[in-house]
Amino acid sequence: MKRIKVQIEKSTKKAHLITSEDGRRGWIQQRWLRADSTVSKKVLDKAVVNFKERQAAHAEATEWADSYHRILEVARETEKAVAVKANFDAYNLERDFQHLVWIPKSLLHGLAVPGWFIIKKVRQITEELYEELHTGVRCDYIAVEDCDRLYY
Numbered sequence: 001m002k003r004i005k006v007q008i009e010k011s012t013k014k015a016h017l018i019t020s021e022d023g024r025r026g027w028i029q030q031r032w033l034r035a036d037s038t039v040s041k042k043v044l045d046k047a048v049v050n051f052k053e054r055q056a057a058h059a060e061a062t063e064w065a066d067s068y069h070r071i072l073e074v075a076r077e078t079e080k081a082v083a084v085k086a087n088f089d090a091y092n093l094e095r096d097f098q099h100l101v102w103i104p105k106s107l108l109h110g111l112a113v114p115g116w117f118i119i120k121k122v123r124q125i126t127e128e129l130y131e132e133l134h135t136g137v138r139c140d141y142i143a144v145e146d147c148d149r150l151y152y
Helices: 041-066 115-133
Strands: 003-011 015-020 025-029 038-040 068-070 081-090 095-104 112-114 137-142
Touching: 003 041, 015 041, 025 041, 038 041, 041 115, 068 115, 081 115, 095 115, 095 137, 112 115, 115 137
Parallel strands: none
Antiparallel strands: 003 015, 003 038, 015 025, 068 112, 081 095, 081 137
């Protein structure tokens, strides 16, 4: 089995971020690194693939959070804010909860809201419901475009 020499860039309690001599990077468990700073080719290849996939997912999530998403339906409106409907599922109880998510008009561009704000509000409501119900809660629906890919 071929072994490849690597350098450790970062370490945690359980893992190392390694870089091979040809510049390929990836996270591995500490136990996979030999004392001579080598790993098997198979381990390195898998670590590189996983690292690239995680980087791509992170970049996509960051792009989603930084971009604006069109509001599909305004449920209520005041002088300073609009509200959209959201549905939360307490999946262990098999119950749904309807909430209004209020969005300050100062954040809107036309009728579009930044993704980071939607993520923030969904997390906040999810945490509040969890504290109240002591069971798993997730957002099923929010009346904002592209929230089926919501990263929170």
